[in-house]
Amino acid sequence: MAKVAENASPGVPREPVSEFDMELAALARAEHGEPFRLLGPHAVEREGRPRVLVRTIQPYAASVSLVVNSEAIPAERAGPDGIFEALLPPAYKELEARDYRLRMRWHDGGVSEVPDAYAFPPLLTEFDLHLLGEGSHWQSYDKLGAHACETAGVQGVQFAVWAPNALRVSVVGDFNRWDGRVHPMRSRGHSGVWELFLPELKEGTVYKYEIRSRLGELPFLKADPYAFEAELRPKSGSVVASLDGYGWNDDAWMKTRGKREWLAQPISIYEVHLGSWRRVPEEGNRWLTYREIADQLIPYVKQMGYTHIELLPVMEHPFDASWGYQTIGYFAATSRYGKPKDFMYLVDRCHQEDIGVLLDWTPAHFPADAHGLAEFDGTHLYEHADPRQGRHPDWGTLVFNYGRSEVRGFLLSNALFWLDKYHIDGLRVDAVASMLYLDYSRRPGEWIPNEFGGRENLAAISFLKRLNEVANERHAGVLMVAEESTAWPAVSRPTYLGGLGFTLKWNMGWMNDTLSYFSHDTIYRKYQHNRMTFSMLYAFTENFVLPLSHDEVVHGKRSLIDKMPGNLWQQFANLRLLYAYLCAHPGKKLLFMGGEFGQRSEWYHGASLEWNLLGYPEHQGLKQLVADLNSIYRREAALHEVDFEWQGFQWIDCNDADASVLSFIRRARNLEDFLIVVANFTPVARENYRVGVPEPGYYREFFNSDSQYYAGNNYGNGGGVMAEPVPWMGMEYSLPLRLPPLAALYFKRL
Numbered sequence: 001m002a003k004v005a006e007n008a009s010p011g012v013p014r015e016p017v018s019e020f021d022m023e024l025a026a027l028a029r030a031e032h033g034e035p036f037r038l039l040g041p042h043a044v045e046r047e048g049r050p051r052v053l054v055r056t057i058q059p060y061a062a063s064v065s066l067v068v069n070s071e072a073i074p075a076e077r078a079g080p081d082g083i084f085e086a087l088l089p090p091a092y093k094e095l096e097a098r099d100y101r102l103r104m105r106w107h108d109g110g111v112s113e114v115p116d117a118y119a120f121p122p123l124l125t126e127f128d129l130h131l132l133g134e135g136s137h138w139q140s141y142d143k144l145g146a147h148a149c150e151t152a153g154v155q156g157v158q159f160a161v162w163a164p165n166a167l168r169v170s171v172v173g174d175f176n177r178w179d180g181r182v183h184p185m186r187s188r189g190h191s192g193v194w195e196l197f198l199p200e201l202k203e204g205t206v207y208k209y210e211i212r213s214r215l216g217e218l219p220f221l222k223a224d225p226y227a228f229e230a231e232l233r234p235k236s237g238s239v240v241a242s243l244d245g246y247g248w249n250d251d252a253w254m255k256t257r258g259k260r261e262w263l264a265q266p267i268s269i270y271e272v273h274l275g276s277w278r279r280v281p282e283e284g285n286r287w288l289t290y291r292e293i294a295d296q297l298i299p300y301v302k303q304m305g306y307t308h309i310e311l312l313p314v315m316e317h318p319f320d321a322s323w324g325y326q327t328i329g330y331f332a333a334t335s336r337y338g339k340p341k342d343f344m345y346l347v348d349r350c351h352q353e354d355i356g357v358l359l360d361w362t363p364a365h366f367p368a369d370a371h372g373l374a375e376f377d378g379t380h381l382y383e384h385a386d387p388r389q390g391r392h393p394d395w396g397t398l399v400f401n402y403g404r405s406e407v408r409g410f411l412l413s414n415a416l417f418w419l420d421k422y423h424i425d426g427l428r429v430d431a432v433a434s435m436l437y438l439d440y441s442r443r444p445g446e447w448i449p450n451e452f453g454g455r456e457n458l459a460a461i462s463f464l465k466r467l468n469e470v471a472n473e474r475h476a477g478v479l480m481v482a483e484e485s486t487a488w489p490a491v492s493r494p495t496y497l498g499g500l501g502f503t504l505k506w507n508m509g510w511m512n513d514t515l516s517y518f519s520h521d522t523i524y525r526k527y528q529h530n531r532m533t534f535s536m537l538y539a540f541t542e543n544f545v546l547p548l549s550h551d552e553v554v555h556g557k558r559s560l561i562d563k564m565p566g567n568l569w570q571q572f573a574n575l576r577l578l579y580a581y582l583c584a585h586p587g588k589k590l591l592f593m594g595g596e597f598g599q600r601s602e603w604y605h606g607a608s609l610e611w612n613l614l615g616y617p618e619h620q621g622l623k624q625l626v627a628d629l630n631s632i633y634r635r636e637a638a639l640h641e642v643d644f645e646w647q648g649f650q651w652i653d654c655n656d657a658d659a660s661v662l663s664f665i666r667r668a669r670n671l672e673d674f675l676i677v678v679a680n681f682t683p684v685a686r687e688n689y690r691v692g693v694p695e696p697g698y699y700r701e702f703f704n705s706d707s708q709y710y711a712g713n714n715y716g717n718g719g720g721v722m723a724e725p726v727p728w729m730g731m732e733y734s735l736p737l738r739l740p741p742l743a744a745l746y747f748k749r750l
Contacts, residue, residue, distance in 0.1 A: 040118030145226025164192025213378020258476030305630030
């Protein structure tokens with residue numbers, strides 16, 4: 001075998017350097033892209049006889065031996081920087097991974113022994129690689145990333161990563177001194193995938209990928225895009241974790257979820273940021289763990305009557321103040337609150353209590369952190385190269401290249417991952433508007449038109465449609481929710497009808513108009529009356545969720561209670577009225593945590609909610625009102641059964657701007673099952689205010705937001721009113737009502 005010429009004296013002819021010598025040198029420099037050509041067992045011919053030669057690279061070893069059948073066969077140095085090779089005796093004509101081990105003696109005298117990683121065959125099939133390449137491997141998370149497994153009778157971890165423009169990729173960690181020379185990965189050719197099985201590695205191992213790009217001279221470290229767990233910030237290593245073995249106890253929920261007619265069901269969502277719902281101040285203001293959250297949050301949600309919780313992103317993120325929206329670990333539940341199986345426990349417990357769990361999901365952008373997806377293999381792999389397509393001007397983040405099949409596959413697989421592995425009941429897709437429009441938040445010249453000269457992002461539209469199709473095909477009953485703030489048509493209509501295929505869409509117009517109206521001094525509300533009626537012009541064009549979300553109580557927007565005008569009493573009366581109006585308006589409901597008891601301060605991610613406020617009757621009364629409204633909403637079919645058609649809603653009077661009073665009817669599918677809703681948006685009590693009703697009889701006042709139980713004045717109608725045969729507002733009967741100030745009333749005919 002040719003040897004590398006060393007220490008040649010001046011004037012002495014050098015032995016020609018062979019191609020093989022150059023390969024060994026490249027291996028020693030960690031620049032060789034096909035390490036299996038050199039490392040591991042190889043059939044060779046010596047003196048006309050077939051032999052087996054084993055080559056390994058161990059830069060920190062003083063000596064290396066092969067242990068075969070308890071026999072130690074010394075290896076010789078065969079190249080620079082720790083390359084050793086051993087020629088086995090002629091009796092060993094074949095050698096498999098389980099047949100031998102490498103014994104390293106270190107310079108400090110220590111000895112270790114491991115199987116040879118380069119004796120194992122590739123594990124990804126050609127069919128896997130084909131599906132990954134076309135972006136249709138829905139379980140790519142089972143193939144890429146780090147997976148504890150058994151290969152050839154040996155336990156270890158299989159690593160695989162997509163990096164098509166890398167010259168070399170290595171797995172690094174404490175197990176190899178973070179040295180990229182020790183464990184270079186196998187290239188799977190044109191697929192761009194690299195893989196390596198590392199024997200005897202275990203769960204809990206911290207690792208990264210060291211990548212040497214074809215376009216750069218210096219290697220760099222990247223976290224695993226498919227890692228199931230990551231270190232707690234400020235550390236950024238990936239962690240080998242298994243998601244198998246958790247014993248789910250939510251069969252009853254999962255079996256019935258797909259059979260529920262969700263659009264006709266009550267959906268009242270409690271939006272939660274796990275890091276600030278409740279903390280433990282006496283223990284350094286630490287977070288609750290996933291299991292502690294399960295023990296405390298679930299009983300609270302049950303008490304309050306919510307049907308679902310929606311979690312701000314739990315995917316791993318390095319920056320607390322991003323609230324999870326600048327995701328790094330798309331497949332990793334954040335380690336802030338525990339291990340992956342602890343998060344499974346939280347979801348499982350929710351399902352056992354008949355509570356659905358939605359996750360915020362961020363396919364619109366990702367941060368440019370050096371250890372993340374940005375320029376992953378030294379090129380713009382996940383993002384567009386042109387900043388006019390690949391960078392968000394508002395957030396300083398990067399935009400996924402939705403037209404690249406592998407990137408689409410990554411995102412589609414990630415969405416399915418949370419539905420599959422964690423039994424999540426739906427995804428609220430963040431910032432959909434920024435995905436739909438190429439010119440989103442960009443000035444002329446800062447964006448590139450599509451192939452037809454338009455502003456629509458055709459690749460993103462195609463991706464969103466496929467996302468919703470695949471999610472619903474594979475997980476019946478999941479809710480796919482769009483945060484979409486424009487007038488894009490048919491967001492929540494099926495793709496076969498030309499829609500984007502979402503189940504629901506956040507009604508940002510309703511939210512903006514309603515909060516703007518409520519923030520005005522009551523004396524001026526009559527001039528803003530159209531803000532409260534405008535939503536009914538488009539209420540049934542989409543399947544809407546009415547959101548009072550986290551975005552409305554941060555960054556100087558003030559808390560909900562602080563948005564309300566007037567003195568303390570008026571502020572609470574206004575907020576009670578807002579929640580009663582929210583409950584009665586067509587559409588599903590969402591309220592961010594803290595709003596239910598009147599959090600005074602703006603929401604801050606680094607502190608607990610102001611639970612001490614519940615010691616005051618106004619805050620306790622507001623909390624009781626929200627719980628009662630959720631109970632009424634779930635009980636009364638008229639408030640949830642027909643949310644997305646005119647059949648479920650009828651104005652009684654929408655024109656009384658001078659009095660700032662609205663009245664309307666909500667109906668169930670059974671049109672005889674209806675409610676009367678009357679809301680007075682001024683602090684003026686109104687006597688003998690007449691409201692038309694469609695039927696005679698006694699109308700019981702079963703809800704009054706001014707009730708003393710809610711810290712109100714208890715001004716109302718003594719439990720109910722008999723309809724009078726006085727035609728009013730186009731109806732044959734009417735009710736003479738006492739309208740409490742800044743309050744809403746619900747009536748039901750007995």
